[in-house]
Amino acid sequence: MSELETRHSPVPALTEWDYAPAPEAREIVQLEKRYGLFIGGKFLKPRSGEWFASVSPSSEETLAEVAQANEKDVDVAVKAARAAFDDGWSKLAASERAKYLFRIARLLQERSRELAVLESLDGGKPIRESRDVDLPLAAAHFFYYAGWADKLEYAFPARKPKPVGVAGQIIPWNFPLLMLAWKIAPALACGNTVVLKPAETTPLTALFFADICRQAELPPGVVNIVTGDGSAGAALVKHAGVDKIAFTGSTEVGKAIQRELAGTGKKLTLELGGKAANIIFDDAALDQAVEGIVNGIYFNQGHVCCAGSRLLVQESIYEATVAKLKRRLETLRLGDPLDKNTDIGAINSKMQLDKITELVESGKQEGAEIYQPPCRLPEKGYWFAPTVFTNVAQSYRIAQEEIFGPVLSVLTFRTPEEAVEKANNTPYGLSAGVWTEKGSRILWMADKLRAGVVWANTFNRFDPASPFGGYRESGFGREGGRHGLEPYLTFEDAA
Amino acid sequence: MAQTPVLPRGFELPLEPRLPRIGSVDAVALEERAATLAKRSIKKDSKLKAYDLAVRMMDLTTLEGADTPGKVAALCSKAMRPDPVDRSIPPVAAVCVYPNLVPTAKLRLEGSDVKVASVATYFPSGQAPLDVKVTEVREVVAAGADEVDMVIDRGAFLSGRYAKVYDEIVKVKEACGAAHLKVILETGELGTYDNVRRASLLAMAAGADFIKTSTGKVNPAATLPVTLCMLEAIRDVYDETGRIVGMKPAGGIRTAKQAIQYLVVLHETLGLRWLTPDLFRFGASSLLNDVLMQIRKQKTGRYQSPDYFTID
Numbered sequence: 001m002s003e004l005e006t007r008h009s010p011v012p013a014l015t016e017w018d019y020a021p022a023p024e025a026r027e028i029v030q031l032e033k034r035y036g037l038f039i040g041g042k043f044l045k046p047r048s049g050e051w052f053a054s055v056s057p058s059s060e061e062t063l064a065e066v067a068q069a070n071e072k073d074v075d076v077a078v079k080a081a082r083a084a085f086d087d088g089w090s091k092l093a094a095s096e097r098a099k100y101l102f103r104i105a106r107l108l109q110e111r112s113r114e115l116a117v118l119e120s121l122d123g124g125k126p127i128r129e130s131r132d133v134d135l136p137l138a139a140a141h142f143f144y145y146a147g148w149a150d151k152l153e154y155a156f157p158a159r160k161p162k163p164v165g166v167a168g169q170i171i172p173w174n175f176p177l178l179m180l181a182w183k184i185a186p187a188l189a190c191g192n193t194v195v196l197k198p199a200e201t202t203p204l205t206a207l208f209f210a211d212i213c214r215q216a217e218l219p220p221g222v223v224n225i226v227t228g229d230g231s232a233g234a235a236l237v238k239h240a241g242v243d244k245i246a247f248t249g250s251t252e253v254g255k256a257i258q259r260e261l262a263g264t265g266k267k268l269t270l271e272l273g274g275k276a277a278n279i280i281f282d283d284a285a286l287d288q289a290v291e292g293i294v295n296g297i298y299f300n301q302g303h304v305c306c307a308g309s310r311l312l313v314q315e316s317i318y319e320a321t322v323a324k325l326k327r328r329l330e331t332l333r334l335g336d337p338l339d340k341n342t343d344i345g346a347i348n349s350k351m352q353l354d355k356i357t358e359l360v361e362s363g364k365q366e367g368a369e370i371y372q373p374p375c376r377l378p379e380k381g382y383w384f385a386p387t388v389f390t391n392v393a394q395s396y397r398i399a400q401e402e403i404f405g406p407v408l409s410v411l412t413f414r415t416p417e418e419a420v421e422k423a424n425n426t427p428y429g430l431s432a433g434v435w436t437e438k439g440s441r442i443l444w445m446a447d448k449l450r451a452g453v454v455w456a457n458t459f460n461r462f463d464p465a466s467p468f469g470g471y472r473e474s475g476f477g478r479e480g481g482r483h484g485l486e487p488y489l490t491f492e493d494a495a
Numbered sequence: 496m497a498q499t500p501v502l503p504r505g506f507e508l509p510l511e512p513r514l515p516r517i518g519s520v521d522a523v524a525l526e527e528r529a530a531t532l533a534k535r536s537i538k539k540d541s542k543l544k545a546y547d548l549a550v551r552m553m554d555l556t557t558l559e560g561a562d563t564p565g566k567v568a569a570l571c572s573k574a575m576r577p578d579p580v581d582r583s584i585p586p587v588a589a590v591c592v593y594p595n596l597v598p599t600a601k602l603r604l605e606g607s608d609v610k611v612a613s614v615a616t617y618f619p620s621g622q623a624p625l626d627v628k629v630t631e632v633r634e635v636v637a638a639g640a641d642e643v644d645m646v647i648d649r650g651a652f653l654s655g656r657y658a659k660v661y662d663e664i665v666k667v668k669e670a671c672g673a674a675h676l677k678v679i680l681e682t683g684e685l686g687t688y689d690n691v692r693r694a695s696l697l698a699m700a701a702g703a704d705f706i707k708t709s710t711g712k713v714n715p716a717a718t719l720p721v722t723l724c725m726l727e728a729i730r731d732v733y734d735e736t737g738r739i740v741g742m743k744p745a746g747g748i749r750t751a752k753q754a755i756q757y758l759v760v761l762h763e764t765l766g767l768r769w770l771t772p773d774l775f776r777f778g779a780s781s782l783l784n785d786v787l788m789q790i791r792k793q794k795t796g797r798y799q800s801p802d803y804f805t806i807d
Contacts (some may be wrong), residue, residue: 011551013771017544022536128534153796287727288524322736331763340536411588457521 015155019333022340024127029118031204034065037073037320038210039225040080042219047072052229053203057124058337058346058381066203069226074195074235077224081166081193082241084221084445090191094150101146101188103216108139108181111212115205120337122204124346124382125300127338134166136478137462141480142368144464145189152190155482160492162269163191167242167488168236171206171248173199173348174303174404180206182479183224183246185464190488192244195224197236199249203227204459209342214320224240234260234319242266248305248489251402251428269477269487271305271469273402274430276451277423278308278459281416284316284435288457290324293408296459298386301347302406305474306431308459310399312419315412322390322410329373329386336378344406356384356405363389368409394425402428416441420448429471452478517696518731520688520724529720529768532763533756539730542755546790549754549782550577552772553587554743557807564599566807567592567740571603573807578787580803581794587783588772593618594635601639612677616667616788619681619710621646625663628793631735632670642675643667644778646710647686647694658698664701676741677705677776682721683713691721695728705779716746717778719756726764733765742769745778751789754782 034051036043038067053062056193071075089097107231108115112135119130152161167187171179176198187194198206206225213223226328228231230253237245237257246265247257252270278296296308313321337345347353364370368389377383384405392399392409399409405482413419423432432451434442446454452470455461462468477487537545555574557566571590578584589610590600600611613635617623632643645667651659668676679697682691698706706725709716722744728739744757754777761769769775784804792798 001707011771011773013774014544014548017767017770018541019535019537020539020541132534140583283519285519285521285524288521288528291524291528320734340534421684437521458524 002112013052014328019341023336023338024117024340026117026121027337028114029121031064035067035207037077038069038207038225040224041214046070054122056121057348060380063122063204064446066227068229069232071235074226074232074239077195077226078166078223078239081195081224084219085165085193089193089219089222094152097147097188098146099151099433100216100218102210104141105142106145106330107212107215108135108142112139115177115208117338118208119205120345123173123176123202124348124357126342128342129300129338134175134178138178138354139183141185141464145185149189152485152489153489155485156489156491158343163490164488164490165192166241167192167194167244167246168239168242169194169196170233170236170247170249171196171198173202174300176202177205177209178208179248180209186484187488188222188425190485192488193212194220195226195236197233200229201449216236237261244487267487270475271479272473274305274307274308274428274470274474275400275402276306276308276427276431276433277310277312278399278433279312279419279423279435279445280314280317280321281436281441282314283437285437286317286321286324289435290321291433292433292459293325294328297342297408299460301384303348304460305462306453308433308485309403309408311408311410312413312422313410315414318412325369327386329378329388332373332386333353334375334377334383334385344386347384350382352404353382353384356407358402359398359401359403360387360407363396368396368398369394394422400426416445420445425448427473430474466492500652514647517693520692522688525688527725529723529760532760533719535759537755537759543754543790543793545758546751546786546793547585548758548770549630549751549777549786550587551585552776553783554589554591554776555587555777555783556591556711556778558591558593558614562593562596564596567596567599568603571600571806574609575604577606577783579805581791584790585786588776591644591778594631597635597638597640610641611639612644613640616645618646619712622649622650624643624705625666627665628663629670632667634670636670636674642677644677644679644707646679646681646733647698649681652694661697661701664698664703668702673704675704676702678703678709679707679710680709681713683715684710687722691724692728695725696732699729699732699738699740703740705743705776707743707745709746711746711778717744717748719760722757723760723764726761730765739774741774741776743776743778748777748779749781749785751786
């Protein structure tokens with residue numbers, strides 16, 4: 001007992017202070033029973049005649065039925081996009097194109113609460129994140145690229161930029177609306193039309209976006225949305241009428257797409273997996289670094305391609321860091337994604353939950369030490385407690401393979417050289433984090449790390465003006481910034 | 496051969512060897528974390544619980560040149576029974592006054608659990624000789640102050656004379672005897688979070704029972720990030736030494752909503768153990784009535800006009 005407590009008669013501290021449930025109103029989202037394919041400005045029944053359910057991963061309830069597109073459906077969509085491209089979109093004055101993009105950006109802001117709730121319902125992510133990250137960033141992307149639309153000549157002087165044509169875009173389930181914005185905004189700004197396929201488990205915000213396109217009076221066929229499983233994506237990749245493919249997703253599928261496109265002359269960008277190192281030096285601001293570790297790997301349940309899934313800590317502060325990290329994990333609130341106080345939501349799908357569970361088992365088998373804070377997992381839905389592995393060797397699967405879940409592997413290093421060596425010792429190269437108070441070391445590390453993005457004293461920070469993309473098995477091509485225009489343009493000097 | 500110069504008496508040692516690891520603070524990330532915690536949504540029972548705690552943690556303060564025994568007497572009545580209509584409202588933790596008004600406060604609060612806190616050490620500037628400060632502390636303690644709120648010498652701190660700051664706190668702590676010492680860092684004058692952290696560790700190493708943000712005479716006074724920064728320093732001292740130190744944000748906290756944000760930051764940084772008036776206080780003058788108003792709203796479902804709550 002401290003001096004203080006003995007001197008004064010102690011006033012007992014609270015023994016518990018549970019925050020009462022604070023759910024965001026779900027009623028703001030009005031869902032139809034069924035959604036067709038958005039082609040040529042209309043929702044059409046699928047020629048396949050097939051429908052599938054979009055399930056909420058936090059409750060396992062069916063939210064709506066969605067059309068399964070087959071090859072014929074994709075063909076109709078691509079033709080609609082081609083017609084819209086030829087009939088006017090590509091010839092429209094650039095400043096007019098910009099107006100549509102600005103309009104879409106404003107509509108995203110106006111409907112942000114509704115879309116945030118839907119994103120959390122359909123994907124399982126906490127409302128705090130869809131409200132504060134996904135929606136503002138998605139709108140920001142449209143605003144940003146709207147600004148470029150009539151300045152392409154200045155972005156690429158003397159190169160005579162022209163639109164590519166029809167872009168086929170395939171996006172993942174981790175940031176459904178944000179990835180849609182990353183894909184559609186630059187494509188339209190450059191004068192292309194698009195056929196976008198959202199992920200099978202999270203198609204709903206893309207279908208609401210279709211409605212926003214109608215509200216914005218975007219000419220029919222400029223944006224087409226075809227839903228379905230991987231076969232719909234494959235049909236889009238194979239379609240001869242598509243001039244460019246942009247894909248964000250797993251490395252395995254990315255490789256298959258690249259093989260498929262070899263020799264076709266179609267342009268391709270791939271944004272694939274990652275196994276990022278978050279590197280903490282002994283002079284770092286430790287409490288803030290711990291926040292960065294948490295944000296790096298538990299943000300969006302770790303369903304982030306650039307997640308800081310490998311923590312590299314300088315050995316002299318290893319114990320202090322791990323102790324602080326474990327204590328911090330105890331304060332993470334896991335549960336209802338619509339509760340405003342939830343930090344960790346649901347795992348996106350049963351399939352993903354099984355994959356995480358399998359990899360975590362392998363970590364235990366291989367001899368790593370597991371820590372999970374005490375937390376109650378809801379009975380319904382797909383959940384995984386935030387997990388930290390210590391005593392991890394570089395050779396373990398959990399240090400090598402992308403888990404795409406709330407699972408962190410902790411390794412140590414002794415010198416900056418060793419940190420670089422270990423960080424680069426992966427087939428991936430998407431992102432990295434460096435935590436130190438020494439500016440010169442940040443620059444030295446950024447120069448040596450083979451990663452598309454290196455964050456200094458922060459992690460998972462995005463801005464539409466900043467290019468994002470990978471090295472090696474993390475893909476190629478950049479999204480965001482001026483760099484993000486290039487994949488959607490052809491240049492006269494290239495011919 | 497040149498003679499080694501004799502060191503003058505009272506030279507100042509660098510502080511570093513006295514502390515294991517001062518560390519640093521990243522301002523961007525600190526402010527981001529505080530902003531995230533401020534967005535916690537506290538409702539219903541958890542809200543009422545927080546309000547009740549906020550009242551019990553309040554150091555009801557008047558620090559004006561125009562303070563009189565009459566004003567302080569009124570404040571003391573309010574402290575003991577904040578809401579004459581609602582008997583379930585607990586008394587506040589303490590009444591905080593200037594040294595000359597300690598006897599009045601002591602007399603008025605006799606028999607209650609409300610403590611008398613006095614500012615001292617040439618509040619608010621701290622720019623006076625040490626013996627003047629120590630004498631002042633002895634006098635307020637003799638007059639019955641249970642708690643002493645001292646200010647650090649920011650002039651010494653900002654010119655790098657950390658040992659002077661440290662030694663002064665040690666002397667004041669001695670002069671406090673059994674009284675409970677709160678050390679005001681005046682964070683609004685320290686300029687950086689690194690300085691706030693350094694001053695926090697220094698005060699705790701020198702024996703502070705509480706560390707406190709501000710005098711209320713300088714802008715900015717207490718902010719959420721500065722409080723978080725100090726709570727993290729308290730946590731590090733607890734981790735490394737086992738010593739438990741309290742925290743008092745003061746100045747600028749005027750609404751019940753802000754009070755809840757501070758309690759959330761406290762809860763999620765130091766845990767339940769610190770959720771007691773023994774280890775956390777609000778230094779405030781206008782906060783109490785807003786909390787009372789919100790409590791009544793929470794209980795009755797209706798807002799009442801400020802005229803239904805006594806001024807002091």
